[in-house]
Amino acid sequence: MILYNYFRSSASHRVRIALNIKGLEYEYRPVHLLNNGGEQHGEEYTKLNPSHEVPTLVHKGRAIGQSMAILDYLERIQPTPPLFPQDPYERAVVVQACEIMNSGIQPILNLRVLGELEKRYSADANSKTEWIQHWMKYGLTALETFLQRHAGTYCFGNEVTAADCFLVPQLVSGERFKVPLANYPTLNRVRANCEKLEAFIKASPLRQPDTPPTT
Amino acid sequence: MILYNYFRSSASHRVRIALNIKGLEYEYRPVHLLNNGGEQHGEEYTKLNPSHEVPTLVHKGRAIGQSMAILDYLERIQPTPPLFPQDPYERAVVVQACEIMNSGIQPILNLRVLGELEKRYSADANSKTEWIQHWMKYGLTALETFLQRHAGTYCFGNEVTAADCFLVPQLVSGERFKVPLANYPTLNRVRANCEKLEAFIKASPLRQPDTPPTT
Numbered sequence A, B: 001m002i003l004y005n006y007f008r009s010s011a012s013h014r015v016r017i018a019l020n021i022k023g024l025e026y027e028y029r030p031v032h033l034l035n036n037g038g039e040q041h042g043e044e045y046t047k048l049n050p051s052h053e054v055p056t057l058v059h060k061g062r063a064i065g066q067s068m069a070i071l072d073y074l075e076r077i078q079p080t081p082p083l084f085p086q087d088p089y090e091r092a093v094v095v096q097a098c099e100i101m102n103s104g105i106q107p108i109l110n111l112r113v114l115g116e117l118e119k120r121y122s123a124d125a126n127s128k129t130e131w132i133q134h135w136m137k138y139g140l141t142a143l144e145t146f147l148q149r150h151a152g153t154y155c156f157g158n159e160v161t162a163a164d165c166f167l168v169p170q171l172v173s174g175e176r177f178k179v180p181l182a183n184y185p186t187l188n189r190v191r192a193n194c195e196k197l198e199a200f201i202k203a204s205p206l207r208q209p210d211t212p213p214t215t
Helices: A010-022 A043-048 A067-077 A088-102 A111-121 A125-148 A162-176 A185-194 A198-203 B010-022 B043-048 B067-077 B088-102 B111-121 B125-148 B162-176 B185-194 B198-203
Strands: A002-005 A027-030 A056-059 A062-065 B002-005 B027-030 B056-059 B062-065
Touching: A002 A010, A010 A067, A010 A162, A010 A198, A043 A056, A056 A067, A062 A067, A062 B088, A067 A088, A067 A162, A067 B088, A088 A125, A088 A162, A088 B062, A088 B067, A088 B088, A111 A125, A111 B111, A111 B125, A125 A162, A125 A185, A125 B111, A162 A185, B002 B010, B010 B067, B010 B162, B010 B198, B043 B056, B056 B067, B062 B067, B067 B088, B067 B162, B088 B125, B088 B162, B111 B125, B125 B162, B125 B185, B162 B185
Parallel strands: A002 A027, B002 B027
Antiparallel strands: A002 A056, A056 A062, B002 B056, B056 B062
């Protein structure tokens, strides 16, 4: 398996955690989102991922983009340990938690959206940070309410699920943009529990082959 | 089953199509996204959906939000006709197509994002329409490239899948915002084939209980 990804991309981070939980070995191929005008826009990479996004997983010569699709695929080819509960409703709870982050938070604050805010509305660095903080707070508030009903040691009960693969990168990203995180006690508790696990430690943006030495 | 939804919401539209394909009866409960400051922000509704979003499906007294989670749930409780292929890679292709719309396009142009553009950057109606058109073009261009490899009669081969439940609402929304759609021959062909099917016809935003007579 080859994972095209970027140390700091939260969608990449999710997939690294999932691969580690599943115990799947992979080759790390960095795609730098800023250098050379963004390597995700290169001709060869765009053949693998027409959305110009990381991550892309290549397995048996076939490319899969979108972190939700990749996690779903990993669950099928390597069912244990599971990332999703078997019961349909419990599974839906986990998917909903993932999507509160996957579609509810992250797309609104990715690099290309920030670029358009600058281009169209002359948004400066402060204004872009406020934009990020606003949407992160909005989504994390919903997630805290939602997970208070479902979380135990982890996002859903006491077993690690896909929701945890999404939560930790989201909070790491929140810290980076100085989002006040104290208001989310459930999320913080779950994060602390996750970060004791080797699968999460190894996947950290601070420890990847393309992490700059100064990070 | 009860579906809290809004005639014009594309995420609601996706779920209506899926329910119709599965042949599942449901009670339609309208949630008006603009009246009364947005009924999705009401106290009772927020208990069902802490993200203040439509749609929400309630089944056996339990609420599920996020269209991807709802479609996944419907697939589990009513496996036929299937909305996802069985093969792991083929399934991933369908999930990726859904996510190109679910996380790649729609979150960036929803009502609350447009509201923030107005509030923070004084974006006027024209500017907001240009924002919508920009992101729709970006995402649909990726989707056209992606589906040229996979589409037949429908998005994935010759059977209807979840990707079709996402595609038709996306293009209906594109038309509404006057996005030039001629550049997407694969998407247009698939849409035309879908719109011959009763499940899609019945789910149209033009035919719902809360559709205004002037629409």
